[in-house]
Amino acid sequence: MNIFNPPMKTRILNRLASHAQRITPAAFGSLAPRRSAGRGSERGDFELNASSLQSAPPASLGGKGVSSHFGWMKFSGVQKFPASCARSFRLGSDCRACGSPGALVPRPSGNVSNHKSGAKNPFAPAARKRRPRHQNALRVCCAMLLLAALTLFAVGCNRAATSSVSANENSATNAKYHCPMHPHYTSDKPGDCPICGMKLVPASATEAKASATAIPGRVPIVVSAEKRNLIGLTTSTVERRQLTRTLRNVGIVTHDETRSAIVAPRFAGWVRTLQVNYTGQPVAKGDPLFTVYSPELFTAENDYLLAWKNSQLSNTPPAIQESARDLLATARRKLELLQIGDQEISALEQSGRPSDELQIRAPASGHVITKNAIEGQAFSAGETLYVIEDLHHLWIRAAVYESDLPRIKVGQKARVIFPTLNNKTFASSVSFIYPHIDPQTRRAEVRLELDNPRHEIRPDMWADVEIESDLGEVLAIPASSVIDTGARYVAFVDIGQDHLEPREVKIGAKTDDYFEVLDGLQPGEKIVTRALFLIDSESQLKSAISGMNPVEPHQH
Numbered sequence: 001m002n003i004f005n006p007p008m009k010t011r012i013l014n015r016l017a018s019h020a021q022r023i024t025p026a027a028f029g030s031l032a033p034r035r036s037a038g039r040g041s042e043r044g045d046f047e048l049n050a051s052s053l054q055s056a057p058p059a060s061l062g063g064k065g066v067s068s069h070f071g072w073m074k075f076s077g078v079q080k081f082p083a084s085c086a087r088s089f090r091l092g093s094d095c096r097a098c099g100s101p102g103a104l105v106p107r108p109s110g111n112v113s114n115h116k117s118g119a120k121n122p123f124a125p126a127a128r129k130r131r132p133r134h135q136n137a138l139r140v141c142c143a144m145l146l147l148a149a150l151t152l153f154a155v156g157c158n159r160a161a162t163s164s165v166s167a168n169e170n171s172a173t174n175a176k177y178h179c180p181m182h183p184h185y186t187s188d189k190p191g192d193c194p195i196c197g198m199k200l201v202p203a204s205a206t207e208a209k210a211s212a213t214a215i216p217g218r219v220p221i222v223v224s225a226e227k228r229n230l231i232g233l234t235t236s237t238v239e240r241r242q243l244t245r246t247l248r249n250v251g252i253v254t255h256d257e258t259r260s261a262i263v264a265p266r267f268a269g270w271v272r273t274l275q276v277n278y279t280g281q282p283v284a285k286g287d288p289l290f291t292v293y294s295p296e297l298f299t300a301e302n303d304y305l306l307a308w309k310n311s312q313l314s315n316t317p318p319a320i321q322e323s324a325r326d327l328l329a330t331a332r333r334k335l336e337l338l339q340i341g342d343q344e345i346s347a348l349e350q351s352g353r354p355s356d357e358l359q360i361r362a363p364a365s366g367h368v369i370t371k372n373a374i375e376g377q378a379f380s381a382g383e384t385l386y387v388i389e390d391l392h393h394l395w396i397r398a399a400v401y402e403s404d405l406p407r408i409k410v411g412q413k414a415r416v417i418f419p420t421l422n423n424k425t426f427a428s429s430v431s432f433i434y435p436h437i438d439p440q441t442r443r444a445e446v447r448l449e450l451d452n453p454r455h456e457i458r459p460d461m462w463a464d465v466e467i468e469s470d471l472g473e474v475l476a477i478p479a480s481s482v483i484d485t486g487a488r489y490v491a492f493v494d495i496g497q498d499h500l501e502p503r504e505v506k507i508g509a510k511t512d513d514y515f516e517v518l519d520g521l522q523p524g525e526k527i528v529t530r531a532l533f534l535i536d537s538e539s540q541l542k543s544a545i546s547g548m549n550p551v552e553p554h555q556h
Contacts, residue, residue, distance in 0.1 A: 261388045261389075400446055410431065414448055477517055
């Protein structure tokens with residue numbers, strides 16, 4: 001809005017004229033815009049020459065101008081016009097105190113007041129009272145002092161709590177009382193816990209030691225009887241038990257290596273006739289396998305016959321007889337080294353002439369697992385023609401974990417279960433522990449032995465091997481009462497008054513149902529065995545909440 005155009009100036013002058021009866025028209029003509037020093041734009045402030053106010057007596061008026069509702073304002077010489085709240089403002093704008101239009105008006109007789117004095121103006125609505133500046137400063141000072149007092153109080157409480165916790169930790173070894181909810185707080189005299197307000201309970205030396213060493217990430221909790229029934233919580237007593245651990249492993253049936261036999265002639269020759277001509281055929285010791293022809297064997301038989309005939313002469317001198325007997329023994333020994341049996345030698349003596357074929361017989365009972373002989377085949381000395389294995393007695397080679405190996409001894413009782421035979425179970429025992437560990441599977445092997453008179457067990461069958469390991473009578477707890485966190489084992493102990501305390505436990509041997517306790521629990525203590533994960537979750541949650549503000553008391 002431009003107040004310097006002729007219509008706006010006329011409106012302003014008319015408004016002033018209606019109220020200023022003692023101001024001459026010459027005074028209005030003296031209103032002129034004033035430019036600010038150093039600024040090029042026009043301001044809305046006007047200047048009024050005091051000499052233009054012809055009807056305003058200096059004694060009665062005191063050289064005062066008046067706004068539309070605020071009374072007379074002092075000016076000397078050239079003064080900004082009009083003034084509101086002792087501040088200059090743009091002509092034509094509203095009053096900053098009450099919002100009424102600003103204008104210069106005459107002071108009514110008998111009711112002239114200064115705006116700063118707080119008197120009411122009859123020409124305008126009641127203005128808001130302006131609060132003195134000294135009152136505002138006083139309020140600011142009071143607020144700053146209150147904030148400083150609160151800060152000092154909070155710092156003092158924190159230091160007191162910290163020193164209290166430090167003193168409790170230092171005197172934990174001599175403490176006789178502790179808080180059931182906060183075991184880290186201990187005292188040498190009865191009283192209330194400064195954290196939660198609960199009464200301190202007596203603690204033994206073991207309890208005080210356990211309370212002083214809290215488990216990171218877990219705190220004791222309170223679970224009422226109603227909540228225990230709701231979540232199905234049950235407890236068990238720590239006591240000594242006779243433990244027997246069953247080591248379950250997988251085994252494979254193999255042949256008894258001590259009963260294996262091979263047929264590898266010690267001479268070269270040719271296969272003439274086969275009596276056992278397929279793999280898997282059962283044989284008994286002494287059964288004929290095949291016949292061979294060998295020039296080397298034929299010569300040995302001929303030498304034996306000559307020596308045998310010379311030894312039969314009776315009219316020879318004793319020296320010659322003695323030499324014939326030595327020659328006969330040498331020839332017989334040669335045949336034995338060529339694995340010619342007594343039966344073949346007797347037949348040779350009875351026939352009186354060497355044979356073109358020699359019968360080779362089975363050296364042991366069993367079944368043929370390897371057959372390399374074919375009729376008419378030439379073979380060299382030492383070549384394997386047959387492999388025979390016994391099925392009446394078998395081995396079970398079971399793989400065991402490296403960690404279980406120290407608990408296995410020779411002679412331990414074991415059971416061998418065959419799932420393919422309707423879970424038929426055979427009693428056995430550990431007969432040998434192999435001295436090496438497989439570098440790929442990190443497992444060792446143990447050997448068990450089984451009799452197989454009916455040949456119902458076959459080599460390469462899978463079997464489940466259960467080895468009983470007697471651990472003796474030890475302090476044990478149920479396996480369901482322990483949480484394995486990876487870094488430690490944790491159990492929750494019922495310490496009375498509905499309080500459950502987390503306790504770190506050192507575990508020894510493990511069975512299917514019980515764990516051996518090496519440290520952390522005492523006989524007779526009660527531990528949680530059911531709803532353990534709910535209790536552990538609540539303990540971790542309470543620990544996380546208390547870690548956010550450790551000095552703030554808990555709400556029960």
